[in-house]
Amino acid sequence: MRIPFEQMKSEIKRVMIKAGLTEKQASMCAKVHAESSRDGVYSHGLNRVSRFIDYVGRGWVDIKAIPTLVKSCGCMENYDGNMGIGILNAKFAINRAMELAKENNIGVVSLRNTTHWMRGGTYAWDAANDGFLSVCWTNTESCMPAWGSKVPCVGNNPFCIGVPRKEGNIVLDMAMSQYSYGKLQVTRLNGDQLPYDGGFDEEGNLTTDPGLIEESKRILPTGFWKGSGFAILLDLVAAVLSNGKPTSEIDKVGKGGGGGSSQIFIAINPNTFSSEEEINRILESTISQLGSAVPTKEGGKVYYPGERTAKTREDSDRNGIIVDETVWNEICNL
C-alpha cells in the first residue's frame, strides 16, 4: 500500500494535535516522521508514531518543555532538553550548531535530558541541505551486550555524518548494532533469515535467525568488538560534553529510555579551508572511484552513503510512500 507524502504528513499531524501538541509542534514532528518513511527508514517514520503518542500519554515525553541554555562557551553551547519532544529538541540543537558555525566555522551543541530523536539521519540531512558538514550522535538505554558480555549493557548509540553535495548529499546514518530489533522483527515475520550473522543464540553461536536473537537479546555489535567499543566512547563523550546521563544512568530510570538521552550536534563550514571548486574535486573524484569499482555481482553498483536513500525518496515522491496497511489503519483510527 502506498500513501502520498502530504497525506501521510497531515494524518500524523492530526494524531499529534489530538495528543496535545500545538499546531506548530505537530507540523514539525509529522514532517520528520513522514520524511523518514519517505526515505525508507520505516522503523522511525509512520511505524513509530503510535509509540510516541503512547509515551506522551504516559508523561515520558513532556510536550510543554523546550530546551533551555545551560552554558555558552564561544562556539560551544550546552542545553537541557527538559525531557521535551526529542525531534524538536534535536532540530533546535542542529540549528543552533549551524548558527554557531556561521559565526565560528564550527558549532558544537550538546544536549542532555532529551527524548528519542527518532531517525538520527534527519539532522545530518538537514545540515547537509543547509550546506554544513555535520556529525551528530545520541546515546540510548542499554539494548546490546558489550563485546564479551551476554546481557545488554551498552546502547546502540546512532551516529551520523553528513557532507553537503549539490548533486546528492553524502550521509551516513548508522547504529552500533549490526541490525535493529525492528529489522529482526520484520525479517522473522517474513519467515526470512538475516543476510549475515546478526547475533548469538542462547548457546552463544552466531546466527542469522532473527527469532533466536530476539530470544537471547544477544544482538551483535557492528563489527563485533569494534562497534561495542565505539558505542561506549560515543556514550561517554556525549554524557561528558552535555553533563548528561550515560547509558548506565538512563537504564536506572527505565521508562523506554525515558531517563533522558545525551546528544551531540557538530556543524562545520565546509569552506573553512577549501573552496567550492576544491570540494567539488574531492567529492567527485571519490564518487567516481566508487561508481566505477568492479561490483560483486554482474550489473551491480557500488553506492555512496545516502545514494540509495535519495533513490527511495524519488520513488516515494513519484509513487507514494510504502506503508504497512495495518499500521496505516491504526494511525487513521487514533
Next chain:
Amino acid sequence: MRIPFEQMKSEIKRVMIKAGLTEKQASMCAKVHAESSRDGVYSHGLNRVSRFIDYVGRGWVDIKAIPTLVKSCGCMENYDGNMGIGILNAKFAINRAMELAKENNIGVVSLRNTTHWMRGGTYAWDAANDGFLSVCWTNTESCMPAWGSKVPCVGNNPFCIGVPRKEGNIVLDMAMSQYSYGKLQVTRLNGDQLPYDGGFDEEGNLTTDPGLIEESKRILPTGFWKGSGFAILLDLVAAVLSNGKPTSEIDKVGKGGGGGSSQIFIAINPNTFSSEEEINRILESTISQLGSAVPTKEGGKVYYPGERTAKTREDSDRNGIIVDETVWNEICNL
C-alpha cells in the same frame, strides 16, 4: 623473546639517526614505535621500523620537512605536512589542537599531505594523558573493497577517540577493516583461522581463512556496509577540512600511500560543561556497569576500550616487550 622498553627505544633511535633523522626526530619517533610495541600494537611498533627506513631511503618521506600553517580560523587550523615524517606531523597537530582547546575549549587541526602516522591511538592516548577528550582520524590509500565491490577502493581509515580518566584512560583505536593485513599474515603464518569471518574468498564466500582473503584482497569492512560507509565519510571529511587528498587521489600517486594523507585532530576540554566530580560520576557509572555485566564465558570479563592495552603495557614494563626475534635481529643489523 622480550626486550626492555629503553633498549628497544635506543635501538630504534640508532637506526633512525643512521637513516638521516636528527637526534630529536629520532628520539621522538623511536619513543612512539617502542610505545606501540609496548602496548601490544606490534604491527606499528618495532615491526614497522624497517619499512619506514625504506620509505625514507626512497624519498617517500621527506625527513627535512616540517608542517606549515596554511590558514588559521579561530579554534581551527589547517597545516600542510609537506610529506614530512608522519609521526612528527601528527604529534605537532594533536599538540596544536590541545593548545587551541586550552584557549577555546575546542581545537580542530586539519593536516594534509602527511605520511603514515603509524599507530593512530598514539595521539588519542597523548591527548588523554594531557587531560583532553580527543577524536582523530586519517585517510589512507585504498586497501579494502567498498561494500558491493570486489576490488579495493576505500581506505581502512583508522579512527580514534580518547577520554581522559585518572584510573585508566578510555581509548578506542579502530580501523574500518575488520582485521588488518598484518593480522591476516600473522594468523596465516601460525596456521590458524581468524576467530570470525574476515573477508571473502575469490568465489565471494565469507571466510575465516586468512590466506584466501590475502589472495582475493577482499578484506571485510567492519560491520559489512557500515564500516564501508563510515570509511567513505571519514575520508571525505578529512580531505574537505584539510583541503587535502581523498583516498581516490592518494591512489593515483601510489608510492605506499605516499600520495599524502589527510588527517583530523580534535581536542576538547572535558570540563567545558562538566565538573571533575560530574565526569567522575559518568565514567565510573559506566565502567561499573560494564565491569559487572555477565560475561559470555565463566570467569570472563568485559573490558572497556583501552583497558587491555593498559594491561599489556604493565606486562611489558615488568617483563619486557614481546618481540619477534627475526625482526629484532633485522633492526639490530640495520
